[in-house]
Amino acid sequence: MTEATLPASPWAGSLRSAGRRVTKQRLAVLAAVERSPHSTADDVVSAVRAELADITVQSVYVVLADLTVSGLLRRIETPNSPARYETRVNDNHHHAVCTGCGRIEDVDCAVGHAPCLTPAWSPGSGQMTIQIADVVYQGVCNDCREASREESPELPELEKH
Amino acid sequence: MTEATLPASPWAGSLRSAGRRVTKQRLAVLAAVERSPHSTADDVVSAVRAELADITVQSVYVVLADLTVSGLLRRIETPNSPARYETRVNDNHHHAVCTGCGRIEDVDCAVGHAPCLTPAWSPGSGQMTIQIADVVYQGVCNDCREASREESPELPELEKH
DNA sequence: TCATCTATTCTGAGTAATTCATAATAAATC
DNA sequence: GATTTATTATGAATTACTCAGAATAGATGA
Numbered sequence: 001m002t003e004a005t006l007p008a009s010p011w012a013g014s015l016r017s018a019g020r021r022v023t024k025q026r027l028a029v030l031a032a033v034e035r036s037p038h039s040t041a042d043d044v045v046s047a048v049r050a051e052l053a054d055i056t057v058q059s060v061y062v063v064l065a066d067l068t069v070s071g072l073l074r075r076i077e078t079p080n081s082p083a084r085y086e087t088r089v090n091d092n093h094h095h096a097v098c099t100g101c102g103r104i105e106d107v108d109c110a111v112g113h114a115p116c117l118t119p120a121w122s123p124g125s126g127q128m129t130i131q132i133a134d135v136v137y138q139g140v141c142n143d144c145r146e147a148s149r150e151e152s153p154e155l156p157e158l159e160k161h
Numbered sequence: 162m163t164e165a166t167l168p169a170s171p172w173a174g175s176l177r178s179a180g181r182r183v184t185k186q187r188l189a190v191l192a193a194v195e196r197s198p199h200s201t202a203d204d205v206v207s208a209v210r211a212e213l214a215d216i217t218v219q220s221v222y223v224v225l226a227d228l229t230v231s232g233l234l235r236r237i238e239t240p241n242s243p244a245r246y247e248t249r250v251n252d253n254h255h256h257a258v259c260t261g262c263g264r265i266e267d268v269d270c271a272v273g274h275a276p277c278l279t280p281a282w283s284p285g286s287g288q289m290t291i292q293i294a295d296v297v298y299q300g301v302c303n304d305c306r307e308a309s310r311e312e313s314p315e316l317p318e319l320e321k322h
Numbered sequence: 323t324c325a326t327c328t329a330t331t332c333t334g335a336g337t338a339a340t341t342c343a344t345a346a347t348a349a350a351t352c
Numbered sequence: 353g354a355t356t357t358a359t360t361a362t363g364a365a366t367t368a369c370t371c372a373g374a375a376t377a378g379a380t381g382a
Contacts, residue, residue, distance in 0.1 A: 020329085020330095021329060021330070021377090021378050021379070022378075022379095023329090023330065023331080023377080023378070025330080025331070026330090040368095041368080041369080042368090054332090055331085055332090056331080056332060056333080057369090058331085058332075058333085058334090058369090058370085058371095059330085059331050059332065061368090061369065061370075062330080062331075062332095062370095063330090063331090065369095065370095066330090077238065077240055079238055082367080082368060082369090083368085083369090093283055094280070096280060096286075096289050096291065098289055099292070103287075105282065105283070105286040105287055105288075105289060106282075106283035106285075106286050107280040107281065107282060107283060107286070108280070108281040108282070108283050109281070119255070119257060119268040119269070119296075119298055120268065120269040120270065121266065121267075121268060121269070122254055122266070122267035122268060122269050124267075125257075125266040125267050125268070126264075126266055126302055126303060126304075127266075127302075127303060128257050128259055128266060128298070128300035128301060128302045128303070129300050129301050129303075129306060130257065130298045130299070130300040131260070131299055131300045131301070132298065132299040132300070133296055133297070133298050133299075134296070134297045134298075134299070135280075135294055135295070135296050136294070136295045136296075136297075137280055137289070137291045137293065137294050137295075138291070138292055138293040138294075138295070139289035139290050139291040139292045139293070140289060140290050140292070141287055141288075141289045142287060142288060142289070142290075143287075145290060181358085181359095182348085182349050182350070182358060182359065183349075183350095184348080184349070184358095184359065184360080186359080186360070187359090201339095202339075202340080203338095203339090215361090216360085216361090217360080217361055217362075218339095218340095219340090219341085219342095219360085219361070219362080219363090220359085220360050220361065222339090222340065222341075223341095223359080223360070223361095224359090224360085226340095226341095227359090243338080243339060243340090244339085244340090
């Protein structure tokens with residue numbers, strides 16, 4: 001038998017390209033986030049413990065932070081929620097949060113590319129060289145809309161924004 | 162002398178319209194946030210204590226939360242920072258954060274109105290009725306760009322997004 | 323294949339930001 | 353001015369996350 005170092009994983013190569021060692025903790029975290037996009041650190045701990053029963057919360061935080069700076073994970077911050085992570089990193093997409101149930105959906109960039117990088121500065125503001133534009137939509141998903149329509153059959157106001 | 166209830170403040174009417182009582186704590190918090198937009202709760206505590214020396218941190222949190230749901234304040238969440246508050250609520254503007262120094266600038270909606278409310282859903286996503294779109298730009302302000310150019314004279318990469 | 327080096331993880335504690343339950347206080351109304 | 357109850361204060365607790373130092377284990381080279 002040859003060296004049974006670590007299970008071959010599609011993520012191993014990405015880790016090595018990022019100059020990171022291939023560890024079972026990192027592979028498990030990456031697999032968990034891939035399986036459940038928009039997971040919180042806590043979600044990841046639960047998922048990973050099915051495989052690595054003794055992994056600590058702190059280690060998951062360290063791994064998540066490191067994979068984020070390495071570019072293998074993207075960290076997203078949605079209102080009134082702990083940070084979430086996803087493996088979909090190298091495309092241009094944003095997120096929509098349902099204010100009813102908290103579910104998060106992926107949203108492709110609404111307007112192509114340029115407008116995200118050409119903001120209109122408010123009077124009195126200095127200007128910046130913009131590098132990233134993160135959009136968080138808030139709305140009501142179809143399920144929650146159905147549910148609320150049954151109770152109070154009024155259409156929700158669309159807040160012009 | 163007539164009843165010296167509370168100092169006349171331009172905010173008193175707004176509070177009453179929102180169905181809220183006019184208290185010196187609320188007036189002081191509103192004044193502080195108006196004076197320093199994008200203040201954190203901690204900033205507000207410091208500012209308000211110049212006027213109300215004994216106000217507690219908890220009370221400031223309660224007041225900020227209540228004024229936010231009342232629509233008198235807007236709460237903004239920027240990456241790696243506690244929540245911030247501003248009095249500019251009924252217009253359409255977003256925020257740009259300098260990754261160097263953390264300063265926050267107001268940004269008017271980049272593309273008018275419609276695109277903010279007509280996201281392109283990613284394949285596999287359910288759809289939502291969008292009500293709000295919050296955009297957080299990240300970039301480098303002119304001061305920080307000058308400062309970094311002096312050290313390492315390379316132009317920062319513009320991450321297409 | 324083994325020894326070494328150091329990145330990575332673990333252990334245990336600590337912190338920042340915020341929330342909660344309950345008691346005291348003070349706007350608003352009568 | 354008395355009453356009602358929204359609001360604030362008090363004190364403790366919680367959530368999300370970070371940090372320092374010790375132990376462990378990938379990766380590299382002999």
